[in-house]
Amino acid sequence: MAVVLADSGFYSEAAVKAIEANGDTSVLAAVERKSHHRTVADLEKRSDPPPPGPEAGGMETMKWRMSTSAGQALYKLRQQTGEPVWGILKEAMGFRRFLLRGLEKAPGEWPRVCVAYNFKRLQRLTGG
Numbered sequence: 001m002a003v004v005l006a007d008s009g010f011y012s013e014a015a016v017k018a019i020e021a022n023g024d025t026s027v028l029a030a031v032e033r034k035s036h037h038r039t040v041a042d043l044e045k046r047s048d049p050p051p052p053g054p055e056a057g058g059m060e061t062m063k064w065r066m067s068t069s070a071g072q073a074l075y076k077l078r079q080q081t082g083e084p085v086w087g088i089l090k091e092a093m094g095f096r097r098f099l100l101r102g103l104e105k106a107p108g109e110w111p112r113v114c115v116a117y118n119f120k121r122l123q124r125l126t127g128g
Contacts, residue, residue: 001026005078008033013058028074031062089117 004019006029016027048068052060065071089095095113098106122128 003028003074005075006030011059011062016058016062027062028065028071029062030066030075031059032066085117088120089113093117093120 002025004025004027006027008030011029011031016029019025019027048070049064052064056064066075093113093116098109100106100109
């Protein structure tokens with residue numbers, strides 16, 4: 001079964017129902033904003049909470065999915081995907097928009113941004 005991961009703020013009960021209607025895709029969306037800093041309670045081992053009843057709404061069901069160990073493990077995969085790259089490009093390197101305008105010029109700027117990112121990453125990894 002395919003799993004779609006979504007950030008906090010992108011949850012829509014109607015969209016989840018539409019995606020999961022065919023039965024071969026499951027959605028895992030953060031519905032609460034949490035701090036990036038973990039507490040001792042977050043690190044303690046605990047069993048999964050019981051699933052919500054059939055009367056539970058979509059939001060309650062999604063909160064339960066995110067609170068299970070399987071849901072947390074899947075959601076952690078987002079840290080290994082391209083998400084950090086966009087954060088580094090936007091925050092650390094200040095790339096928020098193309099400086100060159102036009103469909104002919106902008107595609108020429110993107111490879112330069114990628115090379116700059118790769119050099120930054122290479123320097124970080126080699127300690128140079």
